[in-house]
Amino acid sequence: MTAPLAERLRPRTLDDYIGQTHLVGKDCILRRMIDSGNVSSFILWGPPGVGKTTLARIIANTTKSAFYTLSAVHSGVKEVRDVLDQCKADARSMFSQGCPILFIDEIHRFNKSQQDSLLGAVESGIVTLVGATTENPSFEVIRPLLSRAQVYVLKPLDAPELQQLLDRALTTDEILKKRNVTVESTDALFRFSGGDARKLLNILDLLEKSTAQDEEMVINDQLVTERLQENPAAYDKNGEMHYDIISAFIKSVRGSDPDAAIYWLARLIAGGEDPKFIARRLVILASEDIGLANPNALLLANATFDTIHKIGWPEGRIPLAECTIYLATSAKSNSAYMAINQALQLVEQTGNLPVPLHLRNAPTKLMKEMGYGRDYKYSHDYPGNFVQQQFMPEELGRPTLWNACDNPSEAKMKALNDQRWKK
8 A cells, every 4th residue: 555645755865855944954053963973851832734754764863872752642651761770771882872862752641740750851862752743842841851852943834835845746656756747726725735744745646536547637726626626535534634723713713703703613513623722822822812801801811711720621622612702792902912012122122231220139238339220209198199201221211012902991001101200
C-alpha cells in the first residue's frame, strides 16, 4: 500500500525542511543546536502541519544521541518511567555519545502527575526533553517543567512556503512527477490549506486519486473547491479543521452575530472539543474584543470557565451558550488590547528607563536619604482623590497609549480622564 503523500515527502534533513526560518534558518537557534548535536530541552508550540514532529525526526537522524518517542495520547506514568530507565542505562553506557533525547508528541495531554514524572530526569540531565503541542504551554504544561524547557513558537506556512512545498511535491514525488499536471491557480489550494503543510499535501493527494491516470491533472480554484465539497473533512479536535472552526467561532462573536456564534459553538461541541478550551477562548474574547465597553463580560466569561470545571458535560453546553450569546451581543472595544501592545512596543524601543525618584519605594533609611519617595503626592490627600504629577519616566513625558473606543462606557472614562489631566 502506498504511503500518503505527506509521509512520502516528509523531510529527512534541515536542508529539505520548509518554513520556520526564524528557528532553523542560517545561524538560528534550532539549526545551531541540531548541527552541533548539543540539544537542550525545548517545547515546540504551533498549529498542526507546521513541522513539529518532522523537526523531532530530523533531530533523530542528525544527532548521535539515543532517541525515544512517546505519544501523550497512549502513554501513562508507567511508560514514561520505563523510557526514563532506558535513558539512564544509555547515559551510563560507554557507547553513549550524548544525552538521550525523549520526544513527547501532544505533551499538553499529559496530566500533572505524568509531567511531574519527567522533572527529575530533565533537571539532572538524564534526558533531553523535546515536546510538541498545539495548545498554549502556559495553560497546559506545569510551571516547573516550563522553567526547564525553552518554548519555541512555530508559525503557519505563508504563501511562498506553500508554493515551495507544491513545487517540490510536483517535481520530486514518485507518483506526482509521472502525472501530467497543470497548475492554473493556487488561491483556493492555499486558502484551504490554512498554512498547514500536511493539509496542502492531503488536498493534492485527493486531487491525484480523483483524477483518472490517463487524464490531465488540473489544479485550479474551481476544481479544488468542488473536490473538497464532495469530500468534506470531519472535524478533528487534534488538527485539520480545529483551527478553522475555532477561528469562525471567534470571528462570529467579534462580529456580533449571535446566531453564527452559536452555530460554530455547536460544531465545536459536536466535534468533541475540550470545554475548557472553548471557555478559555471566551475569556480571551471578553478581554480582547469587548474589554472596557462592557467590563462585566470578563466577569461572566470567568464565571463560565469556573462553572465548566464544576459541572462538565453535557450541562456545560448551557453556560457556554449563555456566555457566547452575551459576548456576541455586547458592545465591542479593543482599546485595552491596543494599549498594552503600544506600551510593549514603547518599552521595546526605550528600554529599561529609571523609575522617577518620587515613585520609588523607600523601605530603608539610606533610600529615604537618597530621595526615594520624596515629593510623592498621595492622591487621596487632594480634592477628588486626584493630583497631577509625573508617573512616566521623565524621558517619555506623558505619551498617550490608551485611546478610547466609540462606546458609552469608554466615553465616560475618557471625559473624566480628560478633565483630570485638562486635555
